[in-house]
Amino acid sequence: GNAFKGRDVVTWLDYSTDEILELLDLAQSLKKQPHSKKLEGKTLAMIFEKSSTRTRVSFEAGMLQMGGHAIYLNSKDIQLGRGETIADTAKVLSSYVDGIMIRTFHTETVTELAKHASVPVINGLCDTYHPCQALADVLTILELKGSFKGVKAVFIGDGNNVAHSFMILAAKLGMDVVVSCPEGYEPVKEIEEQTLQLAKLNGGSYTLHYDPVEAVAGANIVYTDVWASMGQEEEAETRMTAFTPYQVNAGLMSHAAADASFLHCLPAHREEEVTAEVIDGPQSAVFQQAENRLHVQKAILQSVL
Numbered sequence: 001g002n003a004f005k006g007r008d009v010v011t012w013l014d015y016s017t018d019e020i021l022e023l024l025d026l027a028q029s030l031k032k033q034p035h036s037k038k039l040e041g042k043t044l045a046m047i048f049e050k051s052s053t054r055t056r057v058s059f060e061a062g063m064l065q066m067g068g069h070a071i072y073l074n075s076k077d078i079q080l081g082r083g084e085t086i087a088d089t090a091k092v093l094s095s096y097v098d099g100i101m102i103r104t105f106h107t108e109t110v111t112e113l114a115k116h117a118s119v120p121v122i123n124g125l126c127d128t129y130h131p132c133q134a135l136a137d138v139l140t141i142l143e144l145k146g147s148f149k150g151v152k153a154v155f156i157g158d159g160n161n162v163a164h165s166f167m168i169l170a171a172k173l174g175m176d177v178v179v180s181c182p183e184g185y186e187p188v189k190e191i192e193e194q195t196l197q198l199a200k201l202n203g204g205s206y207t208l209h210y211d212p213v214e215a216v217a218g219a220n221i222v223y224t225d226v227w228a229s230m231g232q233e234e235e236a237e238t239r240m241t242a243f244t245p246y247q248v249n250a251g252l253m254s255h256a257a258a259d260a261s262f263l264h265c266l267p268a269h270r271e272e273e274v275t276a277e278v279i280d281g282p283q284s285a286v287f288q289q290a291e292n293r294l295h296v297q298k299a300i301l302q303s304v305l
């Protein structure tokens with residue numbers, strides 16, 4: 001609706017529960033009716049400072065399905081990579097396109113872009129948030145479980161971008177949110193506090209357990225992500241040691257509810273954060289979850305552009 005026009009999507013913190021539900025509703029109808037002319041003549045610029053398969057292709061295909069167009073911009077190929085400022089890039093791109101998606105390292109790059117752009121800016125992952133992923137995650141949970149209230153959703157692994165955005169949205173929707181990570185890899189304290197507040201407001205809860213077995217007890221959703229994110233390649237070995245006890249395998253899944261579903265934002269590393277048995281097994285919903293990136297992003301685009 002009108003309340004969405006022109007807004008940025010950086011964290012979801014500035015969107016109400018009702019607005020999130022409205023976007024999910026639209027995503028569900030776009031999933032049934034994918035083609036339209038709603039974005040005819042509209043262009044999305046997509047700046048990537050990191051690799052991507054899902055985000056890149058789902059945004060581009062999504063724009064096309066609604067009659068619009070997307071332009072892939074590798075940050076190394078545009079003047080940004082040679083030192084042109086984010087502010088100047090924002091102003092120039094705003095005079096050509098109707099929206100900008102950016103995948104970057106620092107959240108400040110997204111907020112700086114949003115500050116200087118006169119068109120909506122969508123965060124396609126930064127080091128602290130991955131809002132589009134989280135919207136796909138909760139749509140998948142809604143499809144799998146039928147509702148949010150009373151759903152125990154456990155994130156096992158790195159308290160990082162994917163976990164942060166999931167915590168915020170899951171709490172906003174009233175789920176019982178649990179994070180389990182090694183010491184030193186907790187979510188950002190401020191985001192834990194926001195999650196706790198949001199959970200209280202919306203009838204859910206938030207807890208952190210260092211013990212993964214304790215964490216997954218009775219879980220309806222078990223969610224994990226890679227142990228070393230993009231930009232953390234040098235820490236891979238240290239992280240491997242710290243995270244090994246947090247592998248999602250059949251043993252760990254046996255402590256979850258019998259009908260628990262497994263989620264992963266992908267790309268996955270089999271036999272590291274998850275065994276092939278789990279991610280390729282009957283409880284896994286990872287490809288449904290990946291598909292939903294397309295539908296939720298189209299709902300975002302149609303609403304804000």
Ligand code: CP
Binds near residue numbers: 055
């Ligand atoms: N989950 C996700 O964002 O995947 P990509 O890195 O392939 O975009």
Ligand code: NVA
Binds near residue numbers: 230
């Ligand atoms: N946490 C991962 C997610 C990739 C989609 C990363 O930032 O690399």
